[in-house]
Amino acid sequence: MKITKLTTYRVPPRWMLLKIETDEGVVGWGEPVIEGRARTVETAVQEMEPYLIGQDPARINDLWQTMYRAGFYRGGAILMSAIAGIDQALWDIKGKVLGKPVYELLGGLVRDRMKMYSWVGGDRPSDIIEQIRTLQKGGFNTFKMNGTEELGMLDTSAKVDEAVRRVAEIREAFGTTIEFGLDFHGRVAAPMAKTLLRELEQFRPLFVEEPVLAEQAEYYPRLAEMTSIPLAAGERMYSRFEFKNVFAAGGLSIVQPDLSHAGGITECLKIASMAEAYDITLAPHCPLGPVALAACLAVDFVSYNAVLQEQSMGIHYNKGGELLDYVVNKEDFKIIDGYCNPLPKPGLGVEVDEERVIEAAKNAPDWRNPVWRHEDGSVAEW
Numbered sequence: 001m002k003i004t005k006l007t008t009y010r011v012p013p014r015w016m017l018l019k020i021e022t023d024e025g026v027v028g029w030g031e032p033v034i035e036g037r038a039r040t041v042e043t044a045v046q047e048m049e050p051y052l053i054g055q056d057p058a059r060i061n062d063l064w065q066t067m068y069r070a071g072f073y074r075g076g077a078i079l080m081s082a083i084a085g086i087d088q089a090l091w092d093i094k095g096k097v098l099g100k101p102v103y104e105l106l107g108g109l110v111r112d113r114m115k116m117y118s119w120v121g122g123d124r125p126s127d128i129i130e131q132i133r134t135l136q137k138g139g140f141n142t143f144k145m146n147g148t149e150e151l152g153m154l155d156t157s158a159k160v161d162e163a164v165r166r167v168a169e170i171r172e173a174f175g176t177t178i179e180f181g182l183d184f185h186g187r188v189a190a191p192m193a194k195t196l197l198r199e200l201e202q203f204r205p206l207f208v209e210e211p212v213l214a215e216q217a218e219y220y221p222r223l224a225e226m227t228s229i230p231l232a233a234g235e236r237m238y239s240r241f242e243f244k245n246v247f248a249a250g251g252l253s254i255v256q257p258d259l260s261h262a263g264g265i266t267e268c269l270k271i272a273s274m275a276e277a278y279d280i281t282l283a284p285h286c287p288l289g290p291v292a293l294a295a296c297l298a299v300d301f302v303s304y305n306a307v308l309q310e311q312s313m314g315i316h317y318n319k320g321g322e323l324l325d326y327v328v329n330k331e332d333f334k335i336i337d338g339y340c341n342p343l344p345k346p347g348l349g350v351e352v353d354e355e356r357v358i359e360a361a362k363n364a365p366d367w368r369n370p371v372w373r374h375e376d377g378s379v380a381e382w
C-alpha cells in the first residue's frame, strides 16, 4: 500500500482536518492544528509531503522519525502539530486495514470506560454555577474553568479575592458532589502563583493547570513544595524531549499532552509511559475536534495512568461548529454518567462526514484568540 495524497480542510470553529489517501482506497483522518495558527500548520503539513507520498503508511515509526529528524530543525508547536495530525491519520489507516480499533493494536483496553470533563465559565469565568447545574443533568460531575481573568505579574489582593470567591461559591453550591480543575491558562506569573495556590488550597480544586507558563516549568517543583493542590501542565510542551526534563525535576502530578500538538499517538504514548514511571497521571488536553478526541481516547484506553479526558462539547471556543458536527457515528461519542466508552469502529473510530467537511471548509475562519491588555496598556496573557 502507498500514500498517494494529503488534503487539509480548515473548518469552523477553528480546527483543521487532514485526509490521507492511499493507492488501495483506504483513507485515514487526522487533526493537525494549532489554535490560531491553522494556516501555518497547513503549510508545515504540505512541507512534510515529500517524506510521505509513495511511502507505505504501515511504517508509522519510520515515517514519524523521518518527519521529526530529516528536516534538521525539530520540535515546537507548529512542526509537532503537523506530525501529530499525520501520525493520527496513519494510525487510522493501520486500524482500518487490520479491521481493529487503534487501542486493540496497542495491546488492548486497560479500562472499560474513560472519565471525561467539561469546560464551564468561558474566557472570563462567569455564570459557572448555572453551567455546572446544566452539565450535571447531562451526567458530568467533573469540570474545568479559568482560574482568573487577566492578571498582572504582581496584582492586587482584590484580584486574588475575586478568584478565591468564585471557587468558594462553587464549593458552597456543590460541596464535594463535583470536582473541578482551575486553569491558570498561563495568565498567572510566578509571583502571583504562590499566593493564589495558598488561598485556593482550602477549597481543594482537583488540580491547577498551567500554574505558571510552560517556559517557567522550573517553578513546578517549587510550587508543588508549598501546596497540596495537584499541579497539571503539558498543552504547551511538544515532545518527550521537553517532558523528560519536567518529569525529572518533579512537581507535576498531572501531565496534559495535546494529541494534536505533541507528535500524535506515537509520541504521546511514549510521554504517557514516561509519566507513569514517575507516578504522574495522564489527562490529555483536547479543546479541539473529534479526530483529536478520538486520538486522545486511543491513548487513554491503553494507558494505566490516564485519569481524565478533556473534550470540547460546549466549550466557549466552539462558535460556528460543535464537537460532533463532522461526525457520522455521533452515538459512539455519547458520554454516560461522565464517562466515554471505547470507540468501537476500526482505526481511530471516527466516521468523518466528508461532504460536511468539504462544505464547511468553504467558509474556513481564521480564528485568533483575543489580544488582551492590562490597565497600563501592556499585553496580557490571554
Ligand SMILES: O=C(O)[C@H](O)[C@@H](O)[C@@H](O)[C@H](O)CO
Binding pocket: 035, 036, 183, 185, 235, 285, 286, 287, 310, 317, 369
Ligand atoms: O485547557 C485548555 O483547554 C486550554 O488551555 C485551551 O483553553 C487553550 O489551549 C486554547 O484552546 C488555546 O486557543
Ligand SMILES: [Mg+2]
Binding pocket: 183, 185, 209, 210, 235
Ligand atoms: Mg489549559
